[in-house]
Amino acid sequence: METGTDPISGLSSFTPDNKMDGETFGLEISTEWNVTDSWKLTAGYTYLQMQLHLDNASTSFVKDVTIEDESPQNQGSLRSYLDLPYNLEFDTSLNYVDHLGTSDISSYLRLDARLGWQPTESIDVSFGIRNLLDDDHAEFSGRSGGLIKTEIERSIFAKITWRF
Numbered sequence: 001m002e003t004g005t006d007p008i009s010g011l012s013s014f015t016p017d018n019k020m021d022g023e024t025f026g027l028e029i030s031t032e033w034n035v036t037d038s039w040k041l042t043a044g045y046t047y048l049q050m051q052l053h054l055d056n057a058s059t060s061f062v063k064d065v066t067i068e069d070e071s072p073q074n075q076g077s078l079r080s081y082l083d084l085p086y087n088l089e090f091d092t093s094l095n096y097v098d099h100l101g102t103s104d105i106s107s108y109l110r111l112d113a114r115l116g117w118q119p120t121e122s123i124d125v126s127f128g129i130r131n132l133l134d135d136d137h138a139e140f141s142g143r144s145g146g147l148i149k150t151e152i153e154r155s156i157f158a159k160i161t162w163r164f
Helices: 064-068
Strands: 002-005 012-015 020-036 039-054 074-084 088-097 108-120 123-130 136-143 147-153 155-162
Touching: 039 064, 108 136
Parallel strands: none
Antiparallel strands: 002 012, 020 039, 039 074, 074 088, 088 108, 108 123, 123 155, 136 147
């Protein structure tokens, strides 16, 4: 952290400097399978390993392990896109996200579904539901005078798109 005095206001100022270095390693794979002319599946997996190190001269209050645990190590997804008769589409998405250690955020599965209809070339109508498996689950946390978790609730939506 650098400290000094602002020449204009005369007030003290500081610039945070965590003096951290590290390495990240990872793998991301995905595949797509056209099961039939009207049904497509996609799958993906991501692995992330972080190794961070604070310099001895660091003035940061954050520990290297804290930052390493703020990103999920494993994530996966499976998506299905199904074209139905009468210009209908039925899409589903299943997502897995690993736990976040320092935030005490548990791993979770999220299932989303959407039914779409395209009555004309320029109009799309969609209805969907997000987070079918849980009423809510934590996905993120921040710190503002304490640990604050962001809960993602189940939601239902309707959407109309008109392209002109």
